[in-house]
Structure formats: C-alpha cells, structure tokens
Amino acid sequence: MSYSYSIAGHRFSFENLRVLMAKATPARSGDYLAGVAAGDDEERVAAQMALADVPLKVFLVEHLVPYETDEVTRLIIDDHDAKAFAPISHLTVGAFRDWLLSDEANERSLAALAPGLTPEMVAAVSKICRVQDMVLIAQKCRVVTKFRNTIGLKGRLSTRLQPNHPTDDPTGIAASIVDGLMYGNGDAVIGINPATDSISAVITLIDMLHEIIQRYNIPTQSCVLTHVTTSIEAINRRAPVDLVFQSIAGTEAANSSFGINLAVLKEGYDAAQSLQRGTVGNNAMYFETGQGSALSANAHHGVDQQTLEARAYAVARKYKPLLVNTVVGFIGPEYLYDGRQIIRAGLEDHFCGKLLGVPMGCDICYTNHAEADQNDMDTLLTLLAVAGITFIMGIPGSDDIMLNYQTTSFHDALYARKALGLKPSPEFEEWLLNVGIFEKSEALKLANTLPTPFQRALSHLH
Amino acid sequence: MSDDNNPIVVPNPWSKLRQYTTARIALGRAGTSLPTKPHLEFQLAHARARNAVHHELDVKRLEASLVALGHQPLVLHSAAENRPMYLQRPDKGRRLEAASREALTKVARPAEGYDVVFVIGDGLSSFAIEENATAFLDVMLPPLVQQGWRIAPLVVVREARVAVGDEVGELLGASMVVVLIGERPGLSSPDSMGIYMTLKPRVGLTDESRNCISNVRREGLNYGVAVHKLLYLMTEARKRGHSGVQLKDEAETLSSTLTAPSKSFLIESQ
Structure with a gap:
C-alpha cells in the first residue's frame, strides 16, 4: 500500500x-x-x-x-x-x-x-x-523483574557492575569489583565481558563470581557475557550460571549473523530456568541490543535501524529477561554519528522497550571514533534517569579497558542517584547499609572507611 | 571546612589494588563525584585516543619491517578513499578498490592453492598495526612454515575493515584468511590489535563465520599466547571444515589468565 x-x-x-x-x-x-x-x-x-x-x-x-x-x-x-x-x-x-x-x-x-x-x-x-x-x-511505564533482588521499582536506579579486564585476570577483575561495590554499584548484575569465548575461561569466571556473591552475601546476580551456546555448555558442565546472556537483533537474518535463532534462545532460556538459582524470582536472561546491528550484518531488509531495534525487544520479551540494554553508542559513527544522534537513539530505545514491557536499561556510551564526549553522556544519563531508566552500566572511571569504549562510571551512577533522589534495588540497598558501604542517613552518603569483610580480604595484599 | 578526618577529596582506602589492573579504580571522590585531577586526566586520554583514530598508517615503515622478516608484502587499498569516508561507510572498507583487485589477480599461485593468506589492515588504529603486526608475524609464521602450510604473500590493506580479508582470500583462492587489524582505540590502549580467522573466505560472509582473538599487544594478550591460540583455531578449522561460532575455542590453559591463580584475594580463605 x-x-x-x-x-x-x-x-x-x-x-x-x-x-x-x-x-x-x-x-x-x-x-x-x-x-x-x-x-x-x-x-x-x-x-x-x-x-x-x-x-x-x-x-x-x-x-x-x-x-x-x-x-x-x-x-x-x-x-x-x-x-x-x-x-x-x-x-x-x-x-x-x-x-x-x-x-x-x-x-x-x-x-x-x-x-x-x-x-x-x-x-x-x-x-x-x-x-x-x-x-x-x-x-509512566513500570517493568519489574526479579532474580536475587527486585529491579525496576519506582524511584530506583540499578547498575551493572562491569569489571572487565583485557586478559580476564581474576585479581584485576576482583579489584574492579571492589571499586564498584564500594561505590554502591552492581545491583542489576555483576557482568563480565570475557576476553575470549573459551569455555574453560568462561567457567573460571562464572565460578569466581559465584564465590564472591556467596562469600559476601551480596543480593545480586552474576553473568559472563558469552554466546548463549557457550552458556548452555557451561550449564551442561554444571557451572553455577545465574543469567544467560545473548546479543539479539530485530531480524532473523541478523540473529543468524550472531549465530542464534529463536530456538537457540529457547534452549538458553530452558537451561537457565532449569537451575532455579534466583531467590526472589527467576527472570534469568540478559539481552543486549543496539541500533545498526542488523544493517551491519547486511540483514536490514530496507527497514530503518530504529524500527529494527524495537523489533529486537519483541525477541527479548519472549524470554522474560531480568535485564535488556541497548548499547547505544558502541557501534560507531556510521550508525549514530555524534552526541546528538546517540542521545536521541538512547531515549527512543528506552521508550520503545518500556512500552513493550521490557526491563530496559542503557549502556550510555561512545567510542573514540564518534563525535561525542563526556558532556553528551551526562546529558543522556540525566534524561534517561528522569525517564526512569531501569539500569545503567557502572565501570571504573568510565573507561572499559577490555572493550575499548567509554560508558558510565560508578561515580556517574551516584551523580544520577543523588541529583534525582534515586536508590538502588531494595535488597541491595539494605546490604549496602548493613555492610557499611552507605552510611545510614537521609541523603546518599558513602562511608569513608572500608567495611570489615573487605578490609580483611585486602589485608593479605601489599 | 575540611580537616584530616573530613577531607574535601576523599581518597579510597583500596588504592593498593591499582597494581593489579589498568582500570581506573580508586580515583577518590569529591562528594560522590570525580575529583578534578582524574577528571582532567580522562579528558587528556580521550583527546589522545581521538588523535590515534586519525593517525595514518606508515606503510613504508611497515613494508620495510616485513621485508626484514623476509616477506615482500602486497600493498592494497580498500574502496574507502580516505579516513572520513572510511568512518562513515564501512561497506567501502569491506571491499577492495578496482586497482587492488586487479593486482591480486596477477599474483602467482601454486597448483594446489594457498592454505592461508595473512591480511594486515589499519582498521581504527594504525598505531596497533605499527606496534604489533610485524612482531606477531615474526612468532607466528615459522611454526606454520614448519608444519607445511602454503602461505600466500602478505597483503597490507589501507582503510580496511575485517571483511576486506574475505575478498582478498577469494581472489587469491586461499582456503583461509587471517586478518590482523587495528581495533578501535580505548582510552588506555590505543594500540590493541585484533586477529580474525575465517575458513573458505568469500565476499558476503558475516561475523558468524569468523573466530576472533582480541586485544593482542604487549600489555594485553601477549604474542606467544595469541600465536598458540591462533595455531589451535587454524588447525581445528581445517580439520573440522568450518570456522566461526560452530568452532568453539577449546584451547586449554593458553592465556596468562589461566597460568595466573584462578582465585582472587576476594575469595582466598580468610
């Protein structure tokens, strides 16, 4: 017509x-x-x-x-x-x-x-x-999801603690985890992008995150962001997988370029469900998307990239995810040229995701070959926080030393929480107060000293 | 007013962890925000990374270093004429310009064909290639020669995307292509090289068909480990007849990750 x-x-x-x-x-x-x-x-x-x-x-x-x-x-x-x-x-x-x-x-x-x-x-x-x-x-939209805590409640802003390390070194990763937790980050997930897809390396990381979450009783979940088939294999090998991750897109052909289809996602969903590792709920999938992914795989059917992005959320919602985020500025200037385009796209993605009933977060980010900078990210962060974004990324000093791009820092999350009176998920907030990372006060206040369990852990080091 | 117990810039009591990672941890805080010093250090790093993106590959020097290794490379150009076009038109960076295609068709080839062609592309960081490509090949090529791989002449492509290797491989009739390419520069690593291996390269393949080893550089994944991984992937791909998602990287205990303790200070017994 x-x-x-x-x-x-x-x-x-x-x-x-x-x-x-x-x-x-x-x-x-x-x-x-x-x-x-x-x-x-x-x-x-x-x-x-x-x-x-x-x-x-x-x-x-x-x-x-x-x-x-x-x-x-x-x-x-x-x-x-x-x-x-x-x-x-x-x-x-x-x-x-x-x-x-x-x-x-x-x-x-x-x-x-x-x-x-x-x-x-x-x-x-x-x-x-x-x-x-x-x-x-x-x-006005509210999408609430649960695993070991409750994500997406009104007045809450969660963060993914992203402790990436270029060689997956456990000590280097642990150092970034400490940094993030001490800044009140990590309630959406502690999620690592591994440097390689190797099943043994992935399982090493899954085990490590599992032990940290258990040792310190942190009401959060872990994820190693590897291909869904690798997570399935890890589950088959009895690794303690919390969330199963996958990058998804809005066309069958684009998904095929990621090496997946709906049947494979269903397998991943079933594998995650079979473990029943959630305590307050069992939303166990974590998806990432981003405008331009279908075009970059030459699988766009002549459809504009924003519509295709929204179609990816229909794929996401089928598998009742805990978290979905658009990695808005990661793909580069050929899809979103500058700060202005990235800002609008981030807001569109959040808006479309929420209307479709998806727990939408945003990796508020840019690469060094895009015409964007920290000021653009502050603008998008502020707008999304006002719009009620479910979660954002948290990384040391905005610098991802593994994926080579800039996203929001632990400090940035506290800025948004402080400026708008937002809190982490309730179970995680309680942990932050009990362990002594936040001080018990009206306003958001960090303690000046290291909580005892972490002091003990660091005492072995010189 | 500030005093020793209530300083304006609050240092983080875990600053000794900085020795274990290049991540920007323990930056301290002013209120809950980034203090002036780390804030401006970040601005400087960003300015430098921006410069790295626009730095042009020193082809003459690269060529000379490869010749010193005993390899005369073929220097080609993608269909992206210059850097601004390269940044906005990835499709152009994935294909060769006409003259380069022509040059490739003239390359002599053995009757049985080449087993592999190595393609060196500037990608988003020429600096990564200038730092790492020759040094990596110096370790990579001898074991391949020893194992009897028929290696095509090295190919350098300017303004290159990963997929340009597919066209190079197809035109040379090579069974496999390995692309060494500058990854997009990070704030702390403007010199990171990526390696992409694709079996049966031909125009039109997508990432599904490739296996990737990323962050190859002196401070990242070192050459020895990268060579070991790539040899494994190449051997397995040839044996199984496919590369990409289907070919899982099962290589055991290769990276420094796995020679390091698999536990960290957070979960050592206390």
Whole structure:
C-alpha cells in the first residue's frame, strides 16, 4: 500500500509503510548508510505527517519484514494480544501519541497494553515524539523483574557492575569489583565481558563470581557475557550460571549473523530456568541490543535501524529477561554519528522497550571514533534517569579497558542517584547499609572507611 | 571546612589494588563525584585516543619491517578513499578498490592453492598495526612454515575493515584468511590489535563465520599466547571444515589468565 501527504500543493509519496517509516525517522547516519533516509527535512516532516494518519491496525497487516521469511515477524504477529490491543485499536499513530501523553495512559493501563503493542507501532509513535514526550511517557511505564533482588521499582536506579579486564585476570577483575561495590554499584548484575569465548575461561569466571556473591552475601546476580551456546555448555558442565546472556537483533537474518535463532534462545532460556538459582524470582536472561546491528550484518531488509531495534525487544520479551540494554553508542559513527544522534537513539530505545514491557536499561556510551564526549553522556544519563531508566552500566572511571569504549562510571551512577533522589534495588540497598558501604542517613552518603569483610580480604595484599 | 578526618577529596582506602589492573579504580571522590585531577586526566586520554583514530598508517615503515622478516608484502587499498569516508561507510572498507583487485589477480599461485593468506589492515588504529603486526608475524609464521602450510604473500590493506580479508582470500583462492587489524582505540590502549580467522573466505560472509582473538599487544594478550591460540583455531578449522561460532575455542590453559591463580584475594580463605 502507498502513502502520501500534500503540503502547499506539493505531494509527497511513499511507496509503502517500510519506506514511510524510514523517511519519518529523525536523521541518523545509519539510515543514510542504508540509503533509506528522507532526502531532506521537509520530506521527513511530510513522512511524519503521513505516518501520524496511519491507523495502528495497519501494522498488523502490512509487515515491514516479510512474515513468510522472517521468524521475528512471525513471533510479533503470532504473539500479538488482540484483547490487550482493543482499547487503542481504533487510534492512528498520531492519536496514539496524544493518548500516551494523556492521563488515560498510566502505570496500570500501560502495563495492560504492552502485549497488545507491536514493535512497529511503538517505533512509529516514537518517530513523531520529541525528547520530552519520550521522557514523560517512559516515566509512566513500570517493568519489574526479579532474580536475587527486585529491579525496576519506582524511584530506583540499578547498575551493572562491569569489571572487565583485557586478559580476564581474576585479581584485576576482583579489584574492579571492589571499586564498584564500594561505590554502591552492581545491583542489576555483576557482568563480565570475557576476553575470549573459551569455555574453560568462561567457567573460571562464572565460578569466581559465584564465590564472591556467596562469600559476601551480596543480593545480586552474576553473568559472563558469552554466546548463549557457550552458556548452555557451561550449564551442561554444571557451572553455577545465574543469567544467560545473548546479543539479539530485530531480524532473523541478523540473529543468524550472531549465530542464534529463536530456538537457540529457547534452549538458553530452558537451561537457565532449569537451575532455579534466583531467590526472589527467576527472570534469568540478559539481552543486549543496539541500533545498526542488523544493517551491519547486511540483514536490514530496507527497514530503518530504529524500527529494527524495537523489533529486537519483541525477541527479548519472549524470554522474560531480568535485564535488556541497548548499547547505544558502541557501534560507531556510521550508525549514530555524534552526541546528538546517540542521545536521541538512547531515549527512543528506552521508550520503545518500556512500552513493550521490557526491563530496559542503557549502556550510555561512545567510542573514540564518534563525535561525542563526556558532556553528551551526562546529558543522556540525566534524561534517561528522569525517564526512569531501569539500569545503567557502572565501570571504573568510565573507561572499559577490555572493550575499548567509554560508558558510565560508578561515580556517574551516584551523580544520577543523588541529583534525582534515586536508590538502588531494595535488597541491595539494605546490604549496602548493613555492610557499611552507605552510611545510614537521609541523603546518599558513602562511608569513608572500608567495611570489615573487605578490609580483611585486602589485608593479605601489599 | 575540611580537616584530616573530613577531607574535601576523599581518597579510597583500596588504592593498593591499582597494581593489579589498568582500570581506573580508586580515583577518590569529591562528594560522590570525580575529583578534578582524574577528571582532567580522562579528558587528556580521550583527546589522545581521538588523535590515534586519525593517525595514518606508515606503510613504508611497515613494508620495510616485513621485508626484514623476509616477506615482500602486497600493498592494497580498500574502496574507502580516505579516513572520513572510511568512518562513515564501512561497506567501502569491506571491499577492495578496482586497482587492488586487479593486482591480486596477477599474483602467482601454486597448483594446489594457498592454505592461508595473512591480511594486515589499519582498521581504527594504525598505531596497533605499527606496534604489533610485524612482531606477531615474526612468532607466528615459522611454526606454520614448519608444519607445511602454503602461505600466500602478505597483503597490507589501507582503510580496511575485517571483511576486506574475505575478498582478498577469494581472489587469491586461499582456503583461509587471517586478518590482523587495528581495533578501535580505548582510552588506555590505543594500540590493541585484533586477529580474525575465517575458513573458505568469500565476499558476503558475516561475523558468524569468523573466530576472533582480541586485544593482542604487549600489555594485553601477549604474542606467544595469541600465536598458540591462533595455531589451535587454524588447525581445528581445517580439520573440522568450518570456522566461526560452530568452532568453539577449546584451547586449554593458553592465556596468562589461566597460568595466573584462578582465585582472587576476594575469595582466598580468610
């Protein structure tokens, strides 16, 4: 089906919904790279006006990626909950934006609506939202998940403690873990990106994290971010795996470039569930995504990168994850060129994820070949924290010495918590107070001395 | 006012852990924020890393060092004309320019074909290649020669992405390609080299088909360990007939990780 919009006698035509969505997307380098972006600002706004008039129902019948050849499309369509969709099924994309901003949309109605929304619907509405709309609407969404603590409650901001080391050296990793815990980080997960995929090295790390969490009674979970098939193998070898990780994308072909499909994810999900290692819940998957991944695998079907990113969340929600995060600035300037594009993309991803009912976090980050810096990250961090982001990364001094990029630091997390009065997950907060990392006071206050158990651990060292 | 018990910049009592990692730990805090000194040190590191991205590969020097090893490399160029285009058009960096393709078709090859071609690409850090490529090959090539691998002439590609190796391998009719490439520079490691091995290279392959060894540099994964891992991957890939996700890196006790104690101070008995 084709779409058009006339402005002052000039008729803008868009041959189908896929083209319309791409041209309505706020400008970014990845869509130019794919050759799908609007030719200029006027065509972009015309596309947004045409898109605002498209009934939401259309997304259920006009598929951007063919149903017959793509299992992600089949997942989206086959799992769509018509009953949940009913309250807004008569709306257009533009009217849906108004509805989301109205008082009709609240924590309860949005939670009920989530299974009735498709990624394409939320991507469409995000394209006609300003930054403040995405902040305000996402803030109304609440997605709560549990494993050894409770993530995503109102007024809480969790962090993944990311103690990466270029050679997976256990002592080097432990040093970063101490640093992070002492700054109140690590309630979302203590998650290591291993330097290699070797099963033996991965199991060494899984064992180590397991022992640390046990020894210090930390109400959190561990993850070694290796390929899902490696985690399955580790579980087969009886390693104490908490969360099973995988990078995912929004098309079958892109997932295939990651060496996965939905069946493999299901195997990973079943393996994680079989261990029942959670204490307060059993959300046991951890997914990472990022705009541009499908294009980088040449698996984008001519669809804009932001819509494909939202489709990855449909994959994620199928497996009831504890955590999902968009690694927004990691992929590089060919997809998100500068701070301005990274900031908008981070907010879009969080907004779409939350509307779809996914526990959305963000790796607020950039690489050294992008036109971005710490000021851009502060802006995105502040906006996402106001929007109610579930979790962010925490790393020593913003510098990932293994993955070679910059993400938010332990200090940054405390900035956001302090500026907005946010707390870690309740179980973790209690641990921080009991062990003596936080001082018992109204405001967030760190103790000046090292808590006894950690003092003891460090006393062997010179 | 501050005094010894309540200093404005609070040092972290775990600063002795800094000897175990290059991560920016124990930076101290002003309130709960980053104190001025580490804040400005970070700004400087970022400025330097930005410079590393835009540094041009010294091809003449690289060529001379490879010749000194006994290898005359073929110097080619990707379809990305310059660095700004390279940064925004990865598709161009994955393919060779026409003249380079032409040059490759003229390379003589043995009747049985080459077993492997090594491709050296500047990637996002020419500095990584200048520091590590020749030194790595100096350790890597002798055991391969000894094992009877038929090694194609070395190929250097400027403005290269990993996948450009697929086209090189395909045009040379090589059974395998190993790409040495500058990884994107980190704040603390502007000189990190990545190694990607792909069996049966041809244009259009994705990361699924490759095995990767990253962070190869003097302060990271050292050459000896990287050589050992790569030899294992190459041998296994050839034996099993595939590379990539299917080929798990089962190499035991290779990295310094595993020669170091598998326990840390946090879980030693207390």
